[in-house]
Amino acid sequence: MATDSTPAPARITVLISGTGSNLQAIIDSRNTAALPNTVIVRVVSDRKDAYGLKRAEENGVPTTYHGILPYKKKYPDDSSEKKFEEARRAYDSDLAKLILIDRPDIVVCAGFMRILTTEFLNPVKESSIPIINLHPSLHGDLIGAGCIKRAWKEFEEGKRKKTGVMVHYVIAEVDMGEMILQQEVEMEGCVTLEELEGRIHGVEHGLIVEGTRRVVEKGRTGKEGA
């Protein structure tokens, strides 16, 4: 409830597909100096078994499972060129309708493992709602899914010594939207992939909260508070 002095809390919708450790970081940061005056209005997962749904439920956050299967059954065309294109577009169109009902001020992709089509991006953009994504690579370095494993392979081959994490705006071109902030992660000294994953996740949890705060702040004041 807004009062004359305190604005209404910024409304956050989070999209997930899995464990939800980054969602947990956002949950834990609500209404702290790290993420002041915020409320998570919904968590949406494309995977029914995503542990992040449980994290949300345990913290009183509304959840929705939005699965692709009914769309693949309705639009079964998996021909080589189609690749369930119609199913994906119908899925994304309904996903946009679903999240717009909550009137979010920001949509955060926190381990959401689907490429979003313009059927989702356009309606959300028309509502002037920013969409941001957490990505385990530096801007313009590695693109798409499986970046941590790819960075590790190149490290083992002596082709790289560092990787990183970024938070960026989501546009149609995957992982190429304007960077909001990023942080390098040194790979030297890592003996296993799991060790690198631990270093990366440790950086992610801070970056996703700060990236969300900056974009929320920009929505409030017009300036991204760095």
Ligand SMILES: Nc1nc2c(c(=O)[nH]1)N[C@@H](CN(C=O)c1ccc(C(=O)N[C@@H](CCC(=O)O)C(=O)O)cc1)CN2
């Ligand atoms: N249009 C955009 N969509 C998404 C972006 C983006 O920047 N633009 N960021 C991603 C997150 N992401 C990397 O950060 C990412 C996630 C998933 C994939 C991918 O190839 N997914 C496959 C597999 C889907 C499945 O498992 O069923 C796919 O969608 O075919 C690439 C990048 C969020 N989306």
Ligand SMILES: NCC(=O)N[C@@H]1O[C@H](COP(=O)([O-])[O-])[C@@H](O)[C@H]1O
């Ligand atoms: N391309 C997107 C991508 O790879 N995202 C990655 O998914 C994981 C989600 O972890 P979480 O479910 O524990 O938050 C995170 O490592 C995030 O960087």
